[in-house]
Amino acid sequence: MTDVSTSDETQVDVETASESESSSYDAAQRRSRQIEADLAGDAGRYRMLTGDRPTGRLHIGHYFGSLANRVRLQELGVDSWIVIADYQVITDRDGVGPIRERVLSLLVDYLAVGLDPARSTIFTHSAVPALNQLMLPFLSLVTDSELRRNPTVKSELAASQRPMSGLMLTYPVHQAADILFCKANVVPVGKDQLPHLEQTRVVARRFDETYGRGSLKAPVFPQPDALLSEAPNILGTDGTKMSKSRGNTIEIGMTADATAKIIKRAVTDSDRNITYDPQGRPEVANLLLLAALCTGRTPQSWADEIGDGGAGRLKAVVTEAVNSTFAPIRERRAELEADPGHLLRVLAEGNARANAVAEATLDEVREAMGMAYDLA
Structure with a gap:
């Protein structure tokens, strides 16, 4: 009792x-x-x-x-x-x-x-x-x-x-x-x-x-x-929480080449058709979200455009979006570090x-x- x-x-x-x-x-x-x-x-x-x-x-x-x-x-x-x-x-x-x-x-x-x-x-x-x-x-x-x-x-x-x-x-x-x-x-x-x-x-x-x-x-x-x-909740490139200690981050000050290598290793899945499904396909959705944040578009619009282009096309889009967005910031970083x-x-x-x-x-x-x- x-x-x-x-x-x-x-x-x-x-x-x-x-x-x-x-x-x-x-x-x-x-x-x-x-x-x-x-x-x-x-x-x-x-x-x-x-x-x-x-x-x-x-x-x-x-x-x-x-x-x-x-x-x-x-x-x-x-x-x-x-x-x-x-x-x-x-x-x-x-x-x-x-x-x-x-x-x-x-x-x-x-x-x-x-x-x-x-x-x-x-x-x-x-x-x-x-x-x-x-x-x-x-x-x-x-x-x-x-x-x-x-x-x-x-x-x-x-x-x-x-x-x-x-x-x-x-x-x-x-x-x-x-x-x-x-x-x-x-x-x-x-x-x-x-x-x-x-x-x-x-x-x-x-x-x-x-x-x-x-x-x-x-x-x-x-x-x-x-x-x-x-x-926005951006995951790391391995599909887990983005964290410096996990080594799954894209640093603000990374070079364009280093960024491309990191994104190329990002986790996706075997389905060639790219869809925006945060619950069912969190890793793919995360990359679409990242492209959207960098370009001012929606994740769904990027998924529709990429279609059956597969993970390779998705990663290329994300790489271009990230490097274009952060290029002026990285240029400014280099100037500041020199002084x-x-x-x-x-x-x-x-x-x-x-x-x-x-x-x-x-x-x-x-x-x-x-x-x-x-x-x-």
Whole structure:
């Protein structure tokens, strides 16, 4: 009897949690649509924070999944902040690897795809001490159990064969500091990243409840909203998730010849007639999607045109589409890589802007907490 009751209660809890997540996602979608509609006429009221960990070279999945959208938001007039999260590299690994090379490679990709350092502040974690100092008061506002419920932390704990580092456990709070130090009010995310953003909103709300209204009589931090992306799910050339660690990616900076070789090895199937069937023929559908993204056409239109041309014709189409799309980006990459001094100047200027904003925010935090000891 007791066992059955416990099982029923557990099932109810699971259903309730599922309903709550669905409701939160629906609310996030509605707010995201409102923001998108607002961007056309009032983009200047928004500050966006996003970024990447420098763990390797970026690939075309990154381009279509996030980089192109960042450029779009920049062009609309959104105040864009891009963090190269070098400190976060060590959350789940023993060392940083060739970190300087990877940071500069990320910067090259950013600039090559169209991010403009005059309109987008590009900076590194490690160069902004005040940002990282915000983690201390923020950590006081969350519990151990809350952190362990975060999906990224949970998956790391389940998958790792070693004890979790303190930095990994506090990863959600570090992300909150990234967003809140510059008072970003919008963050481009996918559905799976909403728990991270909700943790940030919780930190902002709790800080305000604990300190903001009591001393400054006004909120210190905004509660940022999600700008939910409709990023296409591009598979790797082996038909599995595109991942640097799997070696199944087409890097943004690859040569045309290297790209052709990678696509030639891409997995397809034995049916010569090319059709767009994401469920039944995911590998073929993935190549059609890639051609469509590069050309502005639909996957179905490419399938109709290729017809019984077989995998060879399909791969030729994709190769031409990818190389044509990325040729100007790769040309720009080569120019940027030839001028490392320019790259370092861009990073220095971005770090300086980030430091100025972070220090001003930290001053506000100290004042709110009653920890401002400077002479009047």
